[in-house]
Amino acid sequence: MLKLITPFMQIVDVPMRALQGLLGPRRLAWVFLLPNLFVFGFFTFLPVILNFFYATTGSDHILLQDRPFVGMTNFGQLMNCQSYLDPNTCQIDVFWRAVHNTLWFIVLQVGFMVVFSMITALILNRKIRARGFFRAVFFFPVLLSPVVVALVWKWILQDQGALNAVLDYLGYPTVNWLLSPTWAFAWSIFLSVWFHMGFYTLILLAGLQAIPRDVYEAAAMDAASPWRVFRKITLPLLMPTMVVVMVLALIKGVQTFDEIYAFTGGGPGSATTLVIQYIYQNGFSAAPRLFGLASAASILVAIVLVALTAVQLWITRRNANG
Amino acid sequence: MTPFLTRTRGRQRLHWTDWLAYAYLCLGVLLMFGPVLWLVISSFKTERELQHYPPRLLPYVQKMEKVPGYSDPLPVFKVTAGPLAGQEVAQVRRIGIVSQVVRPDAPQTIVKVPIKDRKPVEHVALATSNYAKLFKRFNFFQFFYNSTFITVVATIITLLINSMAAFALSKYDFRGRGTVMALIIGTLMIPPTVVLVPLFLIVRDFGMIDTLWGVIIPGAATPTGVFLLRQYMLTIPDEILDAARMDKASEWKIYWRIILPLSAPALAVLAILSIMWRWNDFLWPLIALQRQEHFTLQLALNSFRGEFNTDWASLLAMTVLTLVPIVAVFAFLQKYIATGIASTGGK
Structure with missing residues (x-):
C-alpha cells in the first residue's frame, strides 16, 4: 500500500x-x-x-429552464387537507398517508428501541460471563446492509417460511404476514428495532459505565433496594444519554427508507410507505415525475430534521457544560 | 453438581436476577443470530428442499448413484410398498404418477413403481447448486466488482480529501476558517435524503448519472470525516511541524509524511465507517444507477426481489455472498468499529 x-x-x-x-x-x-x-x-x-x-416550479421537466414558476402551489397541494388526521380528505392522500405512517413508525420504533436497548444495556452492564460475546451479538446487525436485513426477515416471514411452520407445528393458524397491512407495519417496526438496537445499546452502555462507582457504593451502604437504586441513581444519571439516544433515533427514524422499501416495497397498498419513499416515488420511480412535489415534500422533511438536529446540538452542548 | 455449575467467579451462588439476565441474553442470541444463521443454512439447500414445507432445519440432499448403462448419476429412492418394498432403487425417469426405477445390481430390468410408494433417500449435506446457478445465470461478478470498486475508490478519495481539509482546518490559521467550519457543521443537518431531486440534476449535468463515479463523488466529502480527523489532528503538537519546516520540508510533505502517519488511528476509524457506508449504501445508487450492468450488490439483491414470485434459491445465495465480506472484515475489527460508530453517531 x-x-x-x-x-x-x-x-x-x-x-x-x-x-x-x-x-x-x-x-x-x-x-x-x-x-x-x-x-x-x-x-x-x-x-x-x-x-x-x-x-416552486411545476411540470415533469428536470431542467430548471423548462419548468414554469408556480409559487407555493406545490406546498399548497401538499398541505391541502380538510382534516390532517384523515389522509382521505387530503388532495394528495398518499403524502399524508406516508406522513401518518412515518409518525406512527417513529413513535413506536423509538419507544421500543429505547426500552429494549435500555434493558439490554443494563443487563450487559452486570457482572456476566462472556460479556464481549453478548455485546457483539446485539451489535452485529448494525453492520448488515438494509437490503440483507430485509431479505433475512422476508425469508422467515414468507407464506411458507419458518415462522408459519412453527405456528403450524404449535397448532396455530398461519398468517400471510406481509400481505396484511397491520402485520406488515408491525413487522417493519420490529425489523427496524432489530436492525438498529445494537447501536443505541452501545451508546447507553457507555453512559452506564460513565456513572461513578462510589455512588452505587454509597447506596449499598444505605442498603437501598435494587429498584430504588435504579430509580434514584441510574435513571437520573443516565437521563442525558437517554435524551441523546432518543433524538438520534428520531432523526434517523424520519429518514427511514432502505430497509422498509426492500422489505415491503411500501405495501401492501401504501400501508408501509414512509415519507422518504413518497419523495423517491414522486421524483424517480413512477411517471409522471413530479419533481416539484418531491422537492416540496423534502423541504418539509428537512425543516423537521433541522429542528431535531438543533435540539440535539443544544442538548449535547448542555451536557458537555455539565 | 448444581452448586458447581451455578458458582460464579465471586464464588457466590447466582441470584435469581442473574438467571433472568442469562435467559434474556440467550433469547437475544437466538433472535439476533438465528435469522441470519437460518438464511445461511437455507442458502445451502437444493431448490427442491427449499420448496419443502414445513422447512427442515438442516439441508438435506438426495443420494445419487452411478448406475452402469446411464451416463448421469440417478436419484436413489427407498420403496415403501409392493414387491420391492424395503429396497433402494435408482429412478431412471418419472412419467406422471409412475416412476421407472432400476435396482443398482440389476440395471437392465426397469421396474415401475407408483410415486406414492417411494421415498427419497437423503442425507445431510451442503448443496452448492444455488451458488453455481448464481454464477452461471446472473452477472454476479459484475455486481461484486461494482460494489467493490465503489467501496474502495470512494474510501480512498474520502480519506484523502477529508484529511487534507482536516489538516487545513486544524493546523493553519487563516481568514475564513470559522466560516468554513460553520458551513461544514451545517451540512451535518442536510442528509442526502432531502436533496435527491437537485442532486440528480447536478450529477446528470456532470455526466455522471448511470456511472459508478456518480455514486462515488457526491458522498466523498463527509462532515463526519472532517470532524473526526480534525479533532484528532488538533492533538498533534505544532512543534513537530515547525521542526520539519526548519528542515525545508514543503507543506504537502508535512501533510503526508507527518500528519497522515500520526493520524493513522483516526484514519482507520474513518476508513471502517466509509467501507460500511459505501458497501451498504442503497438509496442514492438506486437513483443514480440505471442499467443493470452498473448495479451494486445491494441494488441487484433488491431487483431480484419480486412482488409475488421471488427466485429465493439465487436470492439466498447472493444475500450470503453480500454479507460475507463485511462480516469477515469486521469480525477482526469489532473493537474499532464499535468505538468508531459510538464516537461519531454512526453517520
Missing part, C-alpha cells in the same frame, strides 16, 4: 511546492480545502439552494 502511495504523493508534491512559493504557506490552506469544498459545494450546498427552485 505504502509503495503505491509514495510515488503519487511525490508527484503531487511538485505542483504543491510551486503553489506554496506562489501563495505562501497560509493561503495554501485553501488549496488543501479545495477538493473537499468543491464536493461540498456542488453536491450539498448547491442542491439545497436548487431544491427551493424545484419546489
Whole structure:
C-alpha cells in the first residue's frame, strides 16, 4: 500500500511546492480545502439552494429552464387537507398517508428501541460471563446492509417460511404476514428495532459505565433496594444519554427508507410507505415525475430534521457544560 | 453438581436476577443470530428442499448413484410398498404418477413403481447448486466488482480529501476558517435524503448519472470525516511541524509524511465507517444507477426481489455472498468499529 502511495504523493508534491512559493504557506490552506469544498459545494450546498427552485416550479421537466414558476402551489397541494388526521380528505392522500405512517413508525420504533436497548444495556452492564460475546451479538446487525436485513426477515416471514411452520407445528393458524397491512407495519417496526438496537445499546452502555462507582457504593451502604437504586441513581444519571439516544433515533427514524422499501416495497397498498419513499416515488420511480412535489415534500422533511438536529446540538452542548 | 455449575467467579451462588439476565441474553442470541444463521443454512439447500414445507432445519440432499448403462448419476429412492418394498432403487425417469426405477445390481430390468410408494433417500449435506446457478445465470461478478470498486475508490478519495481539509482546518490559521467550519457543521443537518431531486440534476449535468463515479463523488466529502480527523489532528503538537519546516520540508510533505502517519488511528476509524457506508449504501445508487450492468450488490439483491414470485434459491445465495465480506472484515475489527460508530453517531 505504502509503495503505491509514495510515488503519487511525490508527484503531487511538485505542483504543491510551486503553489506554496506562489501563495505562501497560509493561503495554501485553501488549496488543501479545495477538493473537499468543491464536493461540498456542488453536491450539498448547491442542491439545497436548487431544491427551493424545484419546489416552486411545476411540470415533469428536470431542467430548471423548462419548468414554469408556480409559487407555493406545490406546498399548497401538499398541505391541502380538510382534516390532517384523515389522509382521505387530503388532495394528495398518499403524502399524508406516508406522513401518518412515518409518525406512527417513529413513535413506536423509538419507544421500543429505547426500552429494549435500555434493558439490554443494563443487563450487559452486570457482572456476566462472556460479556464481549453478548455485546457483539446485539451489535452485529448494525453492520448488515438494509437490503440483507430485509431479505433475512422476508425469508422467515414468507407464506411458507419458518415462522408459519412453527405456528403450524404449535397448532396455530398461519398468517400471510406481509400481505396484511397491520402485520406488515408491525413487522417493519420490529425489523427496524432489530436492525438498529445494537447501536443505541452501545451508546447507553457507555453512559452506564460513565456513572461513578462510589455512588452505587454509597447506596449499598444505605442498603437501598435494587429498584430504588435504579430509580434514584441510574435513571437520573443516565437521563442525558437517554435524551441523546432518543433524538438520534428520531432523526434517523424520519429518514427511514432502505430497509422498509426492500422489505415491503411500501405495501401492501401504501400501508408501509414512509415519507422518504413518497419523495423517491414522486421524483424517480413512477411517471409522471413530479419533481416539484418531491422537492416540496423534502423541504418539509428537512425543516423537521433541522429542528431535531438543533435540539440535539443544544442538548449535547448542555451536557458537555455539565 | 448444581452448586458447581451455578458458582460464579465471586464464588457466590447466582441470584435469581442473574438467571433472568442469562435467559434474556440467550433469547437475544437466538433472535439476533438465528435469522441470519437460518438464511445461511437455507442458502445451502437444493431448490427442491427449499420448496419443502414445513422447512427442515438442516439441508438435506438426495443420494445419487452411478448406475452402469446411464451416463448421469440417478436419484436413489427407498420403496415403501409392493414387491420391492424395503429396497433402494435408482429412478431412471418419472412419467406422471409412475416412476421407472432400476435396482443398482440389476440395471437392465426397469421396474415401475407408483410415486406414492417411494421415498427419497437423503442425507445431510451442503448443496452448492444455488451458488453455481448464481454464477452461471446472473452477472454476479459484475455486481461484486461494482460494489467493490465503489467501496474502495470512494474510501480512498474520502480519506484523502477529508484529511487534507482536516489538516487545513486544524493546523493553519487563516481568514475564513470559522466560516468554513460553520458551513461544514451545517451540512451535518442536510442528509442526502432531502436533496435527491437537485442532486440528480447536478450529477446528470456532470455526466455522471448511470456511472459508478456518480455514486462515488457526491458522498466523498463527509462532515463526519472532517470532524473526526480534525479533532484528532488538533492533538498533534505544532512543534513537530515547525521542526520539519526548519528542515525545508514543503507543506504537502508535512501533510503526508507527518500528519497522515500520526493520524493513522483516526484514519482507520474513518476508513471502517466509509467501507460500511459505501458497501451498504442503497438509496442514492438506486437513483443514480440505471442499467443493470452498473448495479451494486445491494441494488441487484433488491431487483431480484419480486412482488409475488421471488427466485429465493439465487436470492439466498447472493444475500450470503453480500454479507460475507463485511462480516469477515469486521469480525477482526469489532473493537474499532464499535468505538468508531459510538464516537461519531454512526453517520
